[in-house]
Amino acid sequence: MEIKIEKTTSPKAKPTDESKLGFGHIFTDHMFVMNYDEGKGWNNPRIIPYGDFPISPAAMCLHYGQEIFEGLKAYRIADGSIQLFRPQENFKRLNNSAKRMVIPEVDEDFMLYALKKLVKMEADWVPHSAGTSLYIRPFIFATDPYVGVKPADHYLLMIILSPSGAYYSTGLNPVKIYVENQYVRAVRGGTGFAKTAANYAISLAGQAEAHEQDYEQVLWLDGVERKYVEEVGSMNIFFVIDGEVITPELTGSVLPGITRKSALEVCKSKGYKVSERRISIQEIADAYDNGKLDEVFGTGTAAVISPVGHLKWGDKVMTINNNEIGPVSQMLYDTMTGIQWGTIPDDFGWIEKID
Template sequence: MQEIKVTLTKNPKKKPADESKLGFGSIFTDHMFVMNYDEGQGWHDPRIVPYGPIELDPAAMCLHYGQEVFEGMKAYKTADGRALLFRPEKNMARLNRSNERLCIPLVDEAFCVEALKKLVGIEKDWIPTAEGTSLYLRPFIFAVDPQVGVHPAKHLMFLIICSPVGAYYPEGLNPVKIYVEKNYVRAVRGGLGFAKTAANYAASLKAQDEAEEQSYTQVLWLDGVERRYIEEVGTMNVFFRIGDEIVTPALQGSILPGITRMSCIELLRSWGYQVTERKLAIDELYEAYQKGQLKEAFGSGTAAVISPIGQLKWGDEIMMINNGEIGEVSQKLYDNLTGIQWGKLPDTMGWTVEVK
């Protein structure tokens, strides 16, 4: 395993005084992890250095052709001062699946987890401790070849940056309003939908902007072919409690295989719930709503953990779910996931990794 060189900053930043006003993703810590890839040499020169700007050639291929992937994960501070990561090996495995799809050289997953742990260990004092806060971690890889020509990169950079954060949505754990998108398409099977890459998010901006103009927090995407089957929300996978069944769209290549999604399914099944991964049409969901069978809806993701859905707007139809209140399954999942993540509950699933 390569040695990670460490250069500590001589000008540490002032840490946020009021953790209730952190917001999401706008404050960054003192250091970052950097590693380079050059054809013939592989991934090399892993280092932790002071956080700061990076120099890019104006012809850098990432700026022109979008060859980029990223991950999102968090570090949590326990009441007794320990730092915990949540299933980091799953994030690094998913990063490599994205790498493979974007023709980016694979990384050593175990080494990258160790690099992450080393960086978090250095930035441990940046992990906030107020209720609902954490240190968001953003590993990402991008092409830096200075060439305007479409082909897989031969030179890339891998960085990890850290950001102390509060709730992702302003609503916090209060149910959000979601707009069902009918005009635009985010991804199709065979495309990039399952990869965590910038292109997917760029494709979602127009619909997100229109949803916000109508006072909706996020967009629920339908499949790109029939425009009928539910896929995911822009930043979350989705679950629906229909009767005694909890349904989530099956992974068929056009939606992100979320780590929190996976964890929710495993927890729910361990509690005895019937969880089904299948195709779910929006008209089937609306029919269930009309019959009073749609009891609950929620999203899952690293940023929000669990986000209850209180309202869905599909065309002219408004579905008010569970009287706009958080449901029992959403609450139980949130309590248990965050309980494990913050070390408040015993980790019987073996999901957390302590940073020494």
């Protein structure tokens, strides 16, 4: 399909102080849009000026939550060129989410082509400072003006771009994580593995409770036995116990993170013992009491690696590695950001250049 382009006649002023970008609140001049219509398929791909979009008050996405999204980044490297980190994995996961939410799948190769075209057009928005990037948000939502529960016949796919700094204002400093005992995020057979809006809305009550206790994030337990660790609200979770790198296995209620997958591959390449398995919060507490809980860290597109300095489960507060980043966390951060920003070789074949 040919992508039509309509350039803005009112370009916005670009940020002059990249130390104050924040995360996800500044948007570029243009966005990618494509329609889906039953009987016609995906059609009318276009790049148009960024702006508000009219939608019916009866649009099905507003009433029944048929929506999915992705998140990835573009990086400016030392020679001024721009590159993406494993974008094919994002579009593959978008289609996995689409299957679960009964949304028509997209052509992954075409989406990569469209994304590259959009990022190239917005190249001047990709920040230059260390630690900054262009955050990329593809998403699909149902637009039928119909108050009824069924898969929609019409959808919009959009990609918007946001020049961003660090996800956490504290940067790579360890965060405080609160183990949620009251609420449940997901169960097997549900939508936990899909990147859909409802999963994040469900997590807000636990997140609010954590903030009340001065903790940044929530660690969710399984929704059946309420004892096995699953994931953090915006990250997958890893534990280093007695030298072994452990992360919860993918059983259908945990998001298959691309940074998670990359971290596992890096650890294996470095010779670490790596396990994907069920791990209970009691096992974590026992390891801590026995002096074997070496590190805890989260992985995700936004933060990349986020070391955990405190873990609170009930009345028990565990201080991890003296509230300092550990060697595995630091190695993963240095390796993955090094590949993303082009300061070390990409031995894994993960980088996709914007030509």
